[in-house]
Amino acid sequence: MLWIALVNKTGTGLWMGVAALYFTLIAGLPFAEVGVLMGVSGAAGIAGSPLAGRIADRFPLTRILIAAQLQQAVALLALLTTHDFTLLLIYSAVGSLADRGSNVLTKLYAARISGAERVRYQAVQRTVSNAGWAIGGLAAAGALAVGTTHAYRLLLIGNALSYLVMTALTLRCTEPPSPSRVVAGSKDPEPDGLPSNPWRDRTYLLFTATETMLYLDDAVLQVGMPLWLVHATEAPHGLAPLLLVLNCVLVVFCQVPLARLAPTAGRARALLIPLAACFVAGCLAMSVSVRGGPLAAAAALVCATIALTFAEMLHATASWELSLSLAADDAQGAYLGVHGLSSAAQRSGGPLLVTAVIAAGAPAWPLLGLLVIATCAAQSRLVRHGLPRAALSDPPITLSEH
Structure with missing residues (x-):
């Protein structure tokens, strides 16, 4: 695959x-x-x-x-x-x-x-x-x-x-x-004989809604970054495609090591804090990039790209584990299908929000960062209440793991 x-x-x-x-x-x-x-x-x-x-x-x-x-x-x-x-x-x-x-x-x-x-x-x-x-x-x-x-x-x-x-x-x-077909074919089916339905799972629907906001790094990097660079800063226009290359290179070299940070749902939930911090740092760098000459603007945009890329990778790691941990085993496909709505909706609405931020100017970027902080806090609360305490705990360490 x-x-x-x-x-x-x-x-x-x-x-x-x-x-x-x-x-x-x-x-x-x-x-x-x-x-x-x-x-x-x-x-x-x-x-x-x-x-x-x-x-x-x-x-x-x-x-x-x-x-x-x-x-x-x-x-x-x-x-x-x-x-x-x-x-x-x-x-x-x-x-x-x-x-x-x-x-x-x-x-x-x-x-x-x-x-x-x-x-x-x-x-x-x-x-x-x-x-x-x-x-x-x-x-x-x-x-x-x-x-x-x-x-x-x-x-x-x-x-x-x-x-x-x-x-x-x-x-x-x-x-x-x-798992869904195993459950369906088991000798002890659910009392009503029906698989779990993500559309009736309020926690999962709210989790998916918060995910839509956390996918915004895609719109900022793909749409907001080049538009902001050209229309609001003195950075050379040729830097725009190089920033996208930097994003790809960072993911290639850093995504796998970062995956080790979320072996459990509890660790994945903990990543929401550095995720928010990286996104805010990226937004602040975007705001600062309007000051100074071409070199200062370019440096700020490089910093913004690095911070937003780490936010992207942390979210990918946390989202992958949490979307599966919150899903019912007997309807895993249906749950992941509903979760997929978050990235699809961001592709439609994300560019509109990002262009609105660009139109509002430099002060709007920190406000976008605050919105992501609020979203991470809401998601953390949802996960804490939506999963059993055992799922959020780190697995016990045995002698063979030393």
């Missing part, structure tokens, strides 16, 4: 950075229609998370993942067949639906196959994914330098082919055991 993650993000890196340019320069859509297309298709993708999670509790996971991969390949190739806005919108929405579903299915596979090592496994997968992003992004940059219609179409085809490669690799993967 790690090879699949590498191929996946390499293909995504080829396409995501040039998608908007393809729709404007090659398909000939005006900017307003491109914004609607990407916004609506992103919103359609939100439904993919809970839908895929619910299906994964009932059918073999690898087969559903293969179907989602083929759906994405077909949707991408369909973009080559038309310049009509309505058809492009439909094809993009179909691809987005499968993309969001695939993310949940991949996480669920990792949870089922890795067992007690699930946090470390997810950390390694994030490391591989970021390496893939970097490879794909560099290849896309080379194609952009050419700038021809064929170059853009080759990038799109490259991403579609990556899903076909992923399908071939997934066919070779072992189907992991499913």
Whole structure:
């Protein structure tokens, strides 16, 4: 599955950075229609998370993942067949639906196959994914330098082919055991015979709501950082892509070591404190970057990127463990599907919030940091009440662990 993650993000890196340019320069859509297309298709993708999670509790996971991969390949190739806005919108929405579903299915596979090592496994997968992003992004940059219609179409085809490669690799993967299907087939089912329902789990729904806010580092780094750099600071514009490279490099080298900090739900909950501290430090550095000349602004933005990247990695580690610890074993897929709504919703609403902060100016960044502090405090309280005391305690140390 790690090879699949590498191929996946390499293909995504080829396409995501040039998608908007393809729709404007090659398909000939005006900017307003491109914004609607990407916004609506992103919103359609939100439904993919809970839908895929619910299906994964009932059918073999690898087969559903293969179907989602083929759906994405077909949707991408369909973009080559038309310049009509309505058809492009439909094809993009179909691809987005499968993309969001695939993310949940991949996480669920990792949870089922890795067992007690699930946090470390997810950390390694994030490391591989970021390496893939970097490879794909560099290849896309080379194609952009050419700038021809064929170059853009080759990038799109490259991403579609990556899903076909992923399908071939997934066919070779072992189907992991499913707790939900074990529970369903046990001799002692629940009294009502029905699996747990995340939509009736108030604690999990509130946890998912707080997660939406904690995913904001993505919008700040991907959207807010380049816009703030160009419009509010004197830092050289060429620094913007280098800051994204710095983000990828830090994740590649630091995500796995940081995963060791959360072997239990209790340790994962404790990471919310340094997570909030890193996010606030990043926001303060963003605010300070408007002062001084180009060198001072560049230094502040580098510090902001480092702090926000560590907030991102700490959140990834804590979120992965807590989202599984709070989920019911008999409906693990459905729970992770609901949790997937948080990142999907952030992709739609996060850029709007970040651009509003940019419009408000430097004083708004510390306020955003305070909002994250409040969110971390709320989530910590939810986890404390939502999990049994034993789950929040560190495991006893035995003589063999010394």
